[in-house]
Amino acid sequence: MKILFFGTKSYDKTYLLPCLEEEKYAGIEVKFIEAELTPNTAALAKGYDAVCAFVNMDVGTQTVETLHECGVQLILMRCAGYNNVDLETANKYGIRVAHVPGYSPESVAEHAMALALTANRHLHKAYIKVRENNYSLNGLLGVSFYGRTAGIVGTGRIGAAMARICQGFGMKVIAHDMYPNKSLDFVEYVELKELFERSDLISLHCPLTPETHHMINIDTIGQMKDGVILVNTSRGGLIKTDDLVRGIRENKFFAVGLDVYEEENGSVYEDLSEEIMPHSTVARLLSFPNVVVTSHQGFFTEEAMQAISETTMENAWYFAKGEKGPNELL
Numbered sequence: 001m002k003i004l005f006f007g008t009k010s011y012d013k014t015y016l017l018p019c020l021e022e023e024k025y026a027g028i029e030v031k032f033i034e035a036e037l038t039p040n041t042a043a044l045a046k047g048y049d050a051v052c053a054f055v056n057m058d059v060g061t062q063t064v065e066t067l068h069e070c071g072v073q074l075i076l077m078r079c080a081g082y083n084n085v086d087l088e089t090a091n092k093y094g095i096r097v098a099h100v101p102g103y104s105p106e107s108v109a110e111h112a113m114a115l116a117l118t119a120n121r122h123l124h125k126a127y128i129k130v131r132e133n134n135y136s137l138n139g140l141l142g143v144s145f146y147g148r149t150a151g152i153v154g155t156g157r158i159g160a161a162m163a164r165i166c167q168g169f170g171m172k173v174i175a176h177d178m179y180p181n182k183s184l185d186f187v188e189y190v191e192l193k194e195l196f197e198r199s200d201l202i203s204l205h206c207p208l209t210p211e212t213h214h215m216i217n218i219d220t221i222g223q224m225k226d227g228v229i230l231v232n233t234s235r236g237g238l239i240k241t242d243d244l245v246r247g248i249r250e251n252k253f254f255a256v257g258l259d260v261y262e263e264e265n266g267s268v269y270e271d272l273s274e275e276i277m278p279h280s281t282v283a284r285l286l287s288f289p290n291v292v293v294t295s296h297q298g299f300f301t302e303e304a305m306q307a308i309s310e311t312t313m314e315n316a317w318y319f320a321k322g323e324k325g326p327n328e329l330l
């Protein structure tokens with residue numbers, strides 16, 4: 001079996017190469033390339049049985065069609081989300097798609113709380129001020145989370161981990177999900193509108209679907225408390241960015257922490273520090289003192305990278321031995 005890994009970074013190889021040394025993967029040949037999987041690069045997969053792609057790549061209709069023409073039979077997503085994959089077209093051509101459903105959900109939840117704390121206590125500003133010999137506290141006032149209400153939207157693996165972290169902070173935890181998580185007996189489930197109305201901290205952990213697209217918009221922002229803190233580590237498309245910018249300008253938010261945002265494709269995981277930033281909503285977001293943006297790094301811990309590499313190779317192994325693995329989507 002031959003796999004072409006698209007968009008390989010040095011840290012991907014650090015975790016994948018030791019996995020490949022396992023005896024059971026002896027028959028699997030892997031090639032790493034830096035190019036991302038897009039409609040323009042998909043043809044590079046000619047002669048490969050499988051391709052491996054990541055969360056920010058374009059695995060839409062055109063890409064899947066080219067992969068089919070190249071003879072590719074398996075798409076390995078080395079991530080949990082697969083909203084960037086055209087599953088219908090893959091299914092039409094009999095291309096199998098596997099992902100890594102649950103890898104260290106705590107890693108993403110911890111990053112969500114880190115964003116909430118950083119934006120709330122202005123650590124991003126404090127770090128720079130102290131380095132410049134400025135020990136004044138102006139602009140650094142925060143709020144205490146203890147005793148306040150955390151609203152978790154989506155209590156699957158990551159949302160449940162975030163709920164437990166918020167409970168540990170002494171917060172009252174409320175949540176919204178169509179399928180309440182029975183292991184969270186300390187959580188009160190409410191309708192989405194009530195969650196927006198009651199929460200001091202709102203953290204988004206549901207997937208991006210046609211139903212959840214732009215769930216945070218000018219109307220739902222209007223339902224929120226003044227001075228709310230909003231964190232998104234799920235998918236950028238959950239928030240209508242222009243409406244968020246308007247809400248921030250109208251002083252609705254005490255703080256906002258974003259690990260994901262609508263315009264992230266084309267910039268996340270790349271060093272663009274020497275480029276002129278084009279007209280961009282992200283630039284506007286970055287101009288606000290109470291907004292912290294990170295580069296889709298919620299997953300990026302040693303534990304998660306290890307688990308992603310192991311599960312990705314395991315998914316390939318099932319295909320190599322002619323079986324359907326547990327993480328296949330079709």
Ligand code: NAI
Nearest residue numbers: 081154155156157158159176177205206207233234298299
């Ligand atoms: P999961 O599948 O375990 O949980 C998702 C939960 O959302 C489920 O309980 C589901 O019932 C619920 N849900 C679906 N539609 C909903 C709606 N309209 N309203 C409320 N709840 C709804 O997924 P998991 O592993 O917890 O991941 C959540 C999301 O986190 C992923 O979809 C992905 O977009 C994102 N993610 C981000 C990462 C990062 O590095 N920032 C890394 C991994 C995942």
